[in-house]
Amino acid sequence: MDRQSLLPLLDARLPLTEEGVAEAARLAGVPLAQAWGVVRHYPRYRGLPQGRLLVDDPVARARGFARLLREADGTYPPMGLEALSPLFVRIEGKERYVEEGGRLVPFRDFRLPFALGQGERLLPPEPILNLRAYERVGGLQALRGLLGDAFSPHDLIQAVEEAGLLGRGGAAFPTHVKMRAVAQAPSPKYLVVNADESEPGNFKDRFLLEHHPFLVLEGALLAAHAVGAEKVFLYVRDEFAAAIQGLEQAIGELKEAGLLTKPTEVFHSGGLYICGEETALLESMEGKRAEPRLKPPFPVEKGLWGRPTLVQNVETLANLPLILKEGPAAWRLKEPKLFSISGDVARPGLYELPLGTPLGEALERAGGSPKELKAVLLGGAAGVFTRDFAVPLRYRERLPIGAGAIVAFGKEVDLWEVLLGLAHFFQEESCGKCFPCPLGTAIQVEMVKRRERSRALVHDLAQALKGSLCGLGQSAYWAYQSLLEVEDAA
């Protein structure tokens, strides 16, 4: 990065004073106005709420939210913790803890339980946290192959194309198209790993970062070489403190072994849902408010600091070593995808399943019984409620799978209560840059509160939100519209 970014400068001065903000602005070479706009945008600079906070996620909403809230001083947004049951976090000054079984676990020590579902899979069956263990399972062979001229950057992109890998962050854009565009663009250029997973019900990237940091890093280095990026940035959700620590340790081990073939650094994300939107992510890395840019131009053309940038999701990159190891044709036959399955199933956790697996079968793998479920939220907050258990979990199918979140709800759950949580989430997370999204998400909360079922009104809400600048607003009504369909079908 050619310039000093404002966010790390502010981070170094927490808790912020006016002098601290002014100093950070000076060092970043930006007007105080810009720094102040940033401070008034991100929660951790505005000042975190204090006390015992209920994580407001779909599972908490399905488990008597009002009662749970009485035990709390407020709410906290979801961040990949919602695997098992309602959860509280505690914030004391700068320190953040997760409440787990009556214990307070600091964020830096908290990892998701290793609960990879059984079955055929490509991911190593246990956590791989050091270089030697990673090499024992065949790790780094792909990277060594690329560096040792066993195959070229062109071959690597070709393999990704033959494998048919689609981006695993939710948008399902063909990975090779982005890679090729950046590979052909002029230098300098960058690779940014989008590890800001914030989709409620989704914890696959968090899992990969916490348990397979070397796999993620090898994938990132492969991609960086393939496109000729000078530098790799991992933009990681700030709350994933254990993951950040693990990644930094893994980067250190690779460096020591002389295998860190590109400068690689971890960037602490802004800590908001919108930070996962690729252009908002880039704005935030440039020290601005995390707000989406107008596209075009796309990041492959004008990304970080205006340079061509490949922005890829964690799971997408983790697949690159696997594609090379298996061979693109064999990988394509398996088409592995990680699904975060939670809610009313006996064995919530992370499941690697082939794309095309029917929803009902995925639920049964996790010990859920479709017959006993009222509905499933497929794809997270930007997803849909459904009872279509036969739908194949595949991109561009009749229902969106997004990043692969599946939250199951039993017969006794009030889905309108769950929907209200999602509506609140969108209202809170809307950045406010364009007009339809902040207005529409606020209206939506009121409509859901009064359980508005007018088809005409919901249709018009949808029509207007579709005109939003980015995917956040454009998908904010999906769950609402789909709940009405589920009710109609019942």
Added chain:
Amino acid sequence: MRLNVNGQEVEAKEGALLLELVDVPTLCHHPHTETHGLCRLCLVEVEGRLVPACATQATEGMVVRTDTETLRSFRKTLLEWLALSTDLSLAPGLEELLLAYGADPGRWGEMPLTRKGRAPIRDNPFFLRDYAKCVNCRRCVDACGDGIMGVYALTLEGRGLLAHPTTPLDRPLPETPCVFCGNCVQVCPTGALRPLSLEV
């Protein structure tokens, strides 16, 4: 260069913005600032996609639709939401648009999260900052900063519907780099910033 707008052939210069060629409402766009693509009122359909006319260049053979049922419904709803959340009494252009699109804000019910209750800020002798009337188009922020002046006395506070312009460190304007050039007042489309000489 020729393109097709609502079935009619239109002649245009290379590089022209769609907004210069079609008749659609806009709120955030201002020729002297760099704000565009925010209010979305100028969305048009190009090959089935919604694109902001203020940020899209015309290209040879482009087929543009500006007045489909989808777009009319979109603009009507958006105007209704603005009327529900914001005091538009000093924005005659918007009031006209509400009429033209047959807007009926009441059909949405209450809107508890609203901008309307904000008290005006009188922190300087020249103009009022009345954010109850602010739609957050950012023209003023841009005019003060990158767009015209390069003074940077304005920035943005908060997120979501309650986001609005503010000053660095939330200071009264006289304690900021503001030089009272009046450009921000000039570009404000809703009367949220207005000269005190107009107040009685």
